[in-house]
Amino acid sequence: MAVEQISLSGRKKVVSNKEMTFIEKIYLLTILKGLWITLKHLFRRKVTIKYPEEIREMSPVYRGQHMLMRDDEGRERCTACGLCALSCPAEAITMKAEERKPEEKHLYREEKYASIYEINMLRCIFCGLCEEACPKEAIFLTKSKKIANADYSREDFIFGKDKLVMPLEMAINNTKSNTAN
Amino acid sequence: MDTTTFIIEKGTIIVVVFAITMLMAMYSTWAERKVAAFLQDRVGPNRAGWGGLLQPLADGLKLFTKEEFFPNTPNKFLFILGPGIAMSTALITSAVIPWGDKFHIFGKDVVLQATDLDVSILYIFGVLSIGVYGIMIGAWASNNKYSLMSAVRASSQMISYEVAMGLAIISILMMTGSLSLKEITVQQAEMKWNIFYQPLAFVIFLVCSFAETNRTPFDLAECESELIGGYHTEYSSMKMGFYLFAEYANMFISATILSVVFLGGYNYPGMEWAEQNWGVNIANIIAIAVLFAKICFFIFFYMWIRWTIPRFRYDQLMNLGWKILIPLAVLNIILTGIVMVLFN
Numbered sequence: 245m246a247v248e249q250i251s252l253s254g255r256k257k258v259v260s261n262k263e264m265t266f267i268e269k270i271y272l273l274t275i276l277k278g279l280w281i282t283l284k285h286l287f288r289r290k291v292t293i294k295y296p297e298e299i300r301e302m303s304p305v306y307r308g309q310h311m312l313m314r315d316d317e318g319r320e321r322c323t324a325c326g327l328c329a330l331s332c333p334a335e336a337i338t339m340k341a342e343e344r345k346p347e348e349k350h351l352y353r354e355e356k357y358a359s360i361y362e363i364n365m366l367r368c369i370f371c372g373l374c375e376e377a378c379p380k381e382a383i384f385l386t387k388s389k390k391i392a393n394a395d396y397s398r399e400d401f402i403f404g405k406d407k408l409v410m411p412l413e414m415a416i417n418n419t420k421s422n423t424a425n
Numbered sequence: 426m427d428t429t430t431f432i433i434e435k436g437t438i439i440v441v442v443f444a445i446t447m448l449m450a451m452y453s454t455w456a457e458r459k460v461a462a463f464l465q466d467r468v469g470p471n472r473a474g475w476g477g478l479l480q481p482l483a484d485g486l487k488l489f490t491k492e493e494f495f496p497n498t499p500n501k502f503l504f505i506l507g508p509g510i511a512m513s514t515a516l517i518t519s520a521v522i523p524w525g526d527k528f529h530i531f532g533k534d535v536v537l538q539a540t541d542l543d544v545s546i547l548y549i550f551g552v553l554s555i556g557v558y559g560i561m562i563g564a565w566a567s568n569n570k571y572s573l574m575s576a577v578r579a580s581s582q583m584i585s586y587e588v589a590m591g592l593a594i595i596s597i598l599m600m601t602g603s604l605s606l607k608e609i610t611v612q613q614a615e616m617k618w619n620i621f622y623q624p625l626a627f628v629i630f631l632v633c634s635f636a637e638t639n640r641t642p643f644d645l646a647e648c649e650s651e652l653i654g655g656y657h658t659e660y661s662s663m664k665m666g667f668y669l670f671a672e673y674a675n676m677f678i679s680a681t682i683l684s685v686v687f688l689g690g691y692n693y694p695g696m697e698w699a700e701q702n703w704g705v706n707i708a709n710i711i712a713i714a715v716l717f718a719k720i721c722f723f724i725f726f727y728m729w730i731r732w733t734i735p736r737f738r739y740d741q742l743m744n745l746g747w748k749i750l751i752p753l754a755v756l757n758i759i760l761t762g763i764v765m766v767l768f769n
Contacts (some may be wrong), residue, residue: 274626275730275733275734276732278733279729279730279733282464282733283729283732284734285463285465285466286460286463286464287466288466289466290466290467290468290469291466291467292466292468294468341558361442409752
């Protein structure tokens with residue numbers, strides 16, 4: 245077979261510049277054909293997902309908003325090593341480390357913790373490299389469908405620990421279900 | 426006393442027709458967005474009100490609150506006059522449309538037509554050709570090259586398609602022997618619609634009406650890809666809204682003319698029977714509903730075409746107008762004449 249006729253996908257169409265026939269030149273018939281095509285679309289199922297009411301089916305490996313995890317005793321796992329910030333291709337993460345005081349043992353698992361932990365959600369590309377880099381399993385990209393909401397000022401998109409750390413109730417529930425198993 | 430009742434009667438009709446034209450134009454914008462969405466497998470506006478029914482009000486409100494911008498133009502008066510002309514010409518055409526036969530109220534026959542001019546069709550053509558001034562003056566006063574370009578396009582397009590339109594309607598006039606829309610409607614009673622006798626004239630008239638209302642595939646005057654917004658590039662706020670609104674009012678009027686001249690207007694099969702058995706009023710309410718169904722079909726057809734056929738190139742537009750439609754219309758006149766001589 246000649247090379248020109250090979251079509252691996254089976255969808256190849258040879259373009260031709262043939263003269264239009266009289267019927268094609270009148271347009272009317274072709275316009276009717278076009279109208280028929282659009283009319284069929286009028287009754288087709290709509291592809292729109294009406295967002296706030298309906299939520300898109302997300303893929304099982306979907307990566308949503310970050311969460312700083314707590315361990316079984318409800319202590320923050322993060323030790324502020326900075327590996328996440330280092331691995332971040334978008335330079336979205338900043339943090340400030342601090343030494344744990346003796347009376348804070350019930351709050352932080354490691355001897356060093358992040359007193360400030362900020363992710364700039366405008367920079368973040370949700371690649372999940374921070375999650376992979378973390379040696380303490382402290383940061384995870386959740387499956388939550390909550391994405392950073394629209395807002396007016398850029399400052400509001402820098403999420404601090406108040407938004408990132410796992411809520412205590414959630415940690416308690418997790419521990420409960422773990423001990424039950 | 427007679428004058429007073431006359432004024433009240435006609436005044437009511439005028440106000441009602443005005444309100445209905447406005448309402449139809451308003452909801453045409455909604456319908457256009459819905460039809461566009463549905464033809465593209467989307468759902469369209471659905472936030473403001475049920476099914477987005479309050480969307481036109483929201484749009485109007487938005488346009489009213491927008492900043493009113495004036496370009497650096499020496500013709501500020503003409504700049505304001507443009508949208509005014511566009512809007513008023515779009516509205517005054519509806520004066521001669523027979524919306525129904527008559528109502529029988531308070532022992533009096535109320536004719537459902539603002540005025541039954543003997544020359545309704547000429548009147549409509551006259552007003553339509555003034556309509557292009559709205560675009561031309563506004564675009565000229567904008568002091569913008571894109572707008573001027575659009576004005577040139579709009580006026581030459583309107584002039585060329587008015588010829589074919591007029592010639593197409595002549596074959597109808599040969600048959601009816603009257604220029605009055607009322608007379609033309611009456612003659613089409615009992616399914617003797619002109620479209621069955623003059624299909625070619627119908628097609629020519631339909632194509633020309635697309636050009637006259639500046640709708641796709643002939644919306645070269647506001648061709649976004651070449652002229653930004655065309656004649657309303659420099660307009661903002663409600664003046665812009667007037668232009669957009671006038672387009673939909675025009676669409677409503679030309680849909681009405683199409684249904685009156687070719688689809689028998691308010692006539693429907695069995696109207697006479699309904700008049701005898703159910704009374705004049707009920708028969709005419711059905712008649713008005715039937716007319717509006719026809720109008721709505723044409724409005725839908727305009728939108729349907731818009732989302733099916735891409736825009737013509739300018740030379741194609743002119744070729745179609747001068748080299749195809751006008752000869753066809755002349756041919757149609759000759760054919761009509763021959764048929765009339767042979768079969769009468």
